[in-house]
Amino acid sequence: MSPNVACEIPERGRASPPHVTVSTELIPGPRWRAAYPLGEPPDDEAVGPLVTSRRTGRNSLELSALCSLTDAGRRSAGAVGHALKLGVRARWFAGDDVYSGRELRRSMREFGLGYAVGASHTYTVTDGTGRRWKSHQMINKVLPHQWMRMQTGHGTKGTREYDWAWLDVRADDTPNGHGDDGTSVLVARRHRYTGEISFFRCWSAEDVTLAQLVEVICRRWRIEETFQLGKTFTGLDEGQVTCWNSWMRWSLFSLVASAVLALTTAATTTTSPAGPAHLVPLTCPELVRLLRAFVLTPSVRDAEHILHWMAWRRRHQAIARACHQRRHALQDQP
Template identity: 70%
Template sequence: MTTYQDAVAVEATIAGQAWGETFGRVMWAVAGCFARREARTTAAELVAGLLLEVDTRNCWTLAQALGHPGPHRLQHLLSRARFDHERARQEIARLVIDELAGQDVVLVVDETGDAKSSTDCVGAGRRYSGAIGGVGLCQVAVHLAAVTATTKVLIDRALYLPADWAADEERREMTGVPEEIGFATKPQQALSMAADALAAGVKARWFAGDEVYCGRELRRGIRALGLGYTVGIAATYQVTDGAGRRREARRMVNKVRPEQWMRRQTGHGTKGTREYDWAWLDVRPDDAPDESENVNGAGTSVLVARRHRYTGEVSCFRCWAPGDIALGTLVEVISRRWRIEETFQLAKGFTGLDQGQVTCWNSWMRWSLFSLIAAAVLSLTAAAVHEAAEQQPDLVPLTCPELIRLLRALVLPPPVRDREHILHWTAWRRHHQAVATACHQQRHRRHDQP
């Protein structure tokens, strides 16, 4: 056990150095996006504060943990400070691209929802979200991740505005939605982010998504960008087989003979390696940018089926590659899509992606940006530790949650918890809540007057 502890101690030292270097590079990359030094300093405090050990992460709790006398500095940074957050997002994306240079990158897209209590929040509406486990009042945002064999980093996001919300001029004005932002479907947002990533210099060959992103227009756009794709499809999705017959995907999969299924490893979990049975069938493409290619059959268009080795549950994926491709390569790309769920868990569990309690456009864009920056610093730090430290065969690689525990214990300052500070914040919160209660009651009385 002492040998393992010595190895972990070495990793902790490397992690502390890698954290300082990565954090410094990230904040230097966005330094030119701030008009004032004070806002830049507050932004660095916020990024580091998101990783502190606090119960929830919002302007109140983080300001208290950082030792501020009130939340006003953080609230000003999110809402009114002169800060080009779109340029900052581009700079962070370029930094991540440089860090991933030379690696095989897959662009993965997925959406996630955050539960809300009021329709006054920008983009909030009643809709289905897997993150909240059903239909409810929530915000939904589409995210784009750059995933390699060892690293996964969110590099872009777009808040989804439902058609009725995007057309409501009063709500748009109240929340500060820019005039150039209109209604766009989730596939349209995904295609736009993928195009921006490639224009920024991402060296990707593949795009991956779930059933939301299997539409023909998106697949045609992805092909026009020069990418292959693997997208999930429903069992009832109609495809055209090699003979030109339209069939449901599940009916085609039912024709696969037992000897045609191949078992392949798809990754590692907490209980060991994950293995599924895989098969593929030829289908005709329907999404070529040049319609004549649909007839000529350029590239490789296949339907890939994945079967659970115990339950027999089958999932289907529509795939296209610009040239000849092996099943193992498609399995690798499909498997990388699942890793975006791990980035959501990291961003929500440790960097407060869904805890901001912000209501306006600028505040949402900036809070989500700082959360993604904090998550990116963690991912790049973990990658640097993996590269520099000698891997112990009896220890799993250092994960981001374990890295956060090390940073909190050895590098990050502890939350401010002295007696006077706690008493000050207790008094501030109770007074603020009393004023809010009085204003709320006064509003009700005015509303009830004839």
């Protein structure tokens, strides 16, 4: 019922290894669930979430699940459980606030995974004294000097940095037969300029640092990048999804194409110092332009013209990145 696309991503000393989709599952629409509670999927209302993973230096895979229906928790738990049974090794589950439900978090703990899921401003937590607070109220306990600025990644505009803080909260998702131990915290992320705050509910069976939780939280963004890659360049959202066979074929080919793009980009990317005189690393959009110009279709313009404008775009992206970095450095001066 669910095709699997898996590929091994070798370590190349990169700070952020490529990430690809390894599994997809069909989620039926509400009419199917009412009419066919135990049957095979019908010919309508089929949408599929994706489970993505990335290989880390510790030879493990970090999972993220994305789903769009009301039973997101149950379906996501099933997708993660299926991946674990197939031999995928993972330590963390990451998701946005759709996946902050208690049952899903309890399932992750039963699987032996830690989790880092988004939480809304009105999300209710319990402090160590047993008092219940909303997230936006709980964060008022953080003193100004307790916010820590950390890097969350690198983009075309330079290093992404946010202010982070965390507070201990009581776990409310302990599975039956499990001890009420581990690290349960509410993590807050504050934008360095606008002051906008986002919240995340996190749990780990072992002691963890705030930097480790920040790393897990930031990995959730990679599934958004995976969807963007699939929708923009491999037509993931352009296939016919009104019947089972067409959804299966189109989604599978789209995921394979996304994997090819990710691995090819990783194999051809070289690191170079940032600056106006250098180029940014080769990206998937530029790779697609090369394929369209020299492989997929006959070349409309000569090769020298295409390579000239590719270098021009990458050079100006490098200039923009350097300017943003200088601006950030000036903003951080006391």
